[in-house]
Amino acid sequence: MPTTGLRFVAPRSSWRVSSTQSAPEGRIDVWLSKTDSGRRPDVRGRCRGILLEEELEVCSSFHQEADRNLALVARAHLRQSLSRHAPVDPRAWRFSKGLEGKPEIAGAEAAHGLEFNLSHTRALVACAVARGFPIGVDVEDTARELDPLELATRVFTPAESQALRALPPGPRKRRFFELWTLKEAWLKACGAGFSIDPRSLEFDLSQAGRVHARLPGEDSSQWWFAVRPIGVGHVLALAARCGPKVPRVRIRHSVPGDIDCYSQDRA
Numbered sequence: 001m002p003t004t005g006l007r008f009v010a011p012r013s014s015w016r017v018s019s020t021q022s023a024p025e026g027r028i029d030v031w032l033s034k035t036d037s038g039r040r041p042d043v044r045g046r047c048r049g050i051l052l053e054e055e056l057e058v059c060s061s062f063h064q065e066a067d068r069n070l071a072l073v074a075r076a077h078l079r080q081s082l083s084r085h086a087p088v089d090p091r092a093w094r095f096s097k098g099l100e101g102k103p104e105i106a107g108a109e110a111a112h113g114l115e116f117n118l119s120h121t122r123a124l125v126a127c128a129v130a131r132g133f134p135i136g137v138d139v140e141d142t143a144r145e146l147d148p149l150e151l152a153t154r155v156f157t158p159a160e161s162q163a164l165r166a167l168p169p170g171p172r173k174r175r176f177f178e179l180w181t182l183k184e185a186w187l188k189a190c191g192a193g194f195s196i197d198p199r200s201l202e203f204d205l206s207q208a209g210r211v212h213a214r215l216p217g218e219d220s221s222q223w224w225f226a227v228r229p230i231g232v233g234h235v236l237a238l239a240a241r242c243g244p245k246v247p248r249v250r251i252r253h254s255v256p257g258d259i260d261c262y263s264q265d266r267a
């Protein structure tokens with residue numbers, strides 16, 4: 001894995017997006033780290049060097065080694081991702097939590113105006129960073145065994161469930177994860193957690209390459225959405241309340257704990 005962080009810029013064609021807006025672009029950077037790098041003692045050592053004592057205590061409180069490594073990698077990845085966008089030492093970021101637990105930047109460093117959101121699977125950590133508008137990110141492992149139709153009755157609207165039922169099994173599972181991650185990304189952008197019923201918002205993906213949203217109590221024209229596969233085993237969705245801006249999205253890989261590259265990419 002290169003330490004420069006740059007692996008690929010997502011071709012626009014691989015995204016399914018929502019916007020027809022034409023105002024100047026904002027930007028969203030999505031930083032990805034593979035959690036298996038946390039098995040390497042050198043990576044773990046560098047991650048520990050970035051974290052605060054209380055974060056290290058949380059990481060070491062997990063019973064399973066894989067969970068300890070994931071917690072370590074995720075927290076280091078977040079600090080490192082933010083420091084790529086502002087001249088702040090990764091150790092210096094402080095965080096507070098919103099009503100439903102959404103982490104936000106606290107203290108003096110909040111003045112940099114960065115917004116972020118984090119999502120992880122057992123294999124991948126994704127951190128989305130933007131400036132000046134709230135964002136949410138969700139990444140899911142699409143190899144997971146599940147019954148899309150059964151889950152749909154609990155979290156999807158009748159129209160979404162109907163759209164799923166109309167698809168053959170392979171595309172149905174793919175569509176399930178697209179809808180699921182879009183919902184999670186919006187709920188996470190709002191910081192809503194479990195306080196909003198996921199059946200109160202609806203996505204229509206019937207038009208190729210397009211995302212249409214109906215949102216509870218929100219003007220959906222103020223929101224931008226995108227969803228795309230990441231490699232063969234994951235899908236990632238973004239939600240941003242960026243008004244008329246059409247965000248330009250960059251997706252890049254990094255190794256957690258590599259702080260030598262954090263000065264190169266400040267937005």
Ligand SMILES: CC(C)(COP(=O)(O)OP(=O)(O)OC[C@H]1O[C@@H](n2cnc3c(N)ncnc32)[C@H](O)[C@@H]1OP(=O)(O)O)[C@@H](O)C(=O)NCCC(=O)NCCS
Binds near residue numbers: 101117183192194
């Ligand atoms: C935490 C929550 C927001 C997401 O959980 P998840 O999908 O299991 O986990 P993800 O890996 O995507 O995100 C976890 C990260 O989100 C962040 N987070 C925590 N609470 C959050 C909130 N209220 N809003 C936004 N982000 C939050 C944290 O950085 C967290 O990382 P940590 O666990 O290392 O502290 C959870 O409350 C949730 O799933 N809410 C939606 C519930 C729902 O109805 N889902 C149905 C499917 S649409």
